Amino acid sequence: MNILIVYGTAEGQTQKIASFMANIFHENGHNVVTANATENPPTPEEFDAILIGSSIHLHKFKSSIKSYIKENLMGLNEKLTGFFSVSLAMASNNPEEHEAVKEITTSFLSKLNWKPKHIYHMAGALKFSKYDYLKKMTMRTIAKKERPGEEIDINLDYEYTDWKKVETQTLNFAESLQKLKLHEQT
Numbered sequence: 001m002n003i004l005i006v007y008g009t010a011e012g013q014t015q016k017i018a019s020f021m022a023n024i025f026h027e028n029g030h031n032v033v034t035a036n037a038t039e040n041p042p043t044p045e046e047f048d049a050i051l052i053g054s055s056i057h058l059h060k061f062k063s064s065i066k067s068y069i070k071e072n073l074m075g076l077n078e079k080l081t082g083f084f085s086v087s088l089a090m091a092s093n094n095p096e097e098h099e100a101v102k103e104i105t106t107s108f109l110s111k112l113n114w115k116p117k118h119i120y121h122m123a124g125a126l127k128f129s130k131y132d133y134l135k136k137m138t139m140r141t142i143a144k145k146e147r148p149g150e151e152i153d154i155n156l157d158y159e160y161t162d163w164k165k166v167e168t169q170t171l172n173f174a175e176s177l178q179k180l181k182l183h184e185q186t
């Protein structure tokens with residue numbers, strides 16, 4: 001089946017997650033197109049299922065993803081769809097931080113009037129090598145709050161994405177698509 005993954009990213013982690021998901025779909029016999037929301041991504045029409053992912057910066061999803069959803073709302077609401085968020089908050093041990101991500105997501109999706117069948121939340125990364133000095137300082141302060149007790153060295157990058165969990169989430173989406181197609185055939 002044909003799956004489209006559209007992602008919005010600033011430092012590349014959401015793109016990395018999208019590629020990882022695409023590989024899993026490939027291994028399971030699907031055709032996959034991955035597209036950056038800023039690079040004229042395809043519309044949903046010719047796909048059986050669409051996954052849209054965005055990282056969170058300053059409590060907001062990428063504006064390119066917002067625009068893509070707005071422009072393709074009708075097409076999206078007719079298909080099997082999923083949304084995935086990528087954030088530092090999901091790397092926190094504090095359940096309140098996870099709740100905050102869920103609230104940002106619920107509010108974002110309901111304002112757009114898009115109802116994806118599946119919503120997944122994923123921990124992202126801290127890429128100090130890609131930040132300017134001010135961002136390094138800000139992100140170190142935030143990281144200390146999100147991950148108390150952890151030594152944060154601004155000369156290193158940190159990846160918190162739980163790839164096993166992403167694999168499970170991807171397989172869950174593939175299974176949902178399989179079930180839908182079987183249902184349509186009967």
Ligand SMILES: Cc1cc2nc3c(=O)[nH]c(=O)nc-3n(C[C@H](O)[C@H](O)[C@H](O)COP(=O)(O)O)c2cc1C
Pocket residue numbers: 008009010011012013014015054055056057058059060086087088089090123124125126127135139
């Ligand atoms: C300037 C900046 C602001 C951020 N703001 C948030 C935030 O509000 N909440 C959060 O959970 N993570 C925040 N993060 C962490 C990002 O979501 C995380 O680094 C993610 O992996 C970025 O994914 P990307 O590389 O695909 O953009 C922020 C990161 C940066 C650099």
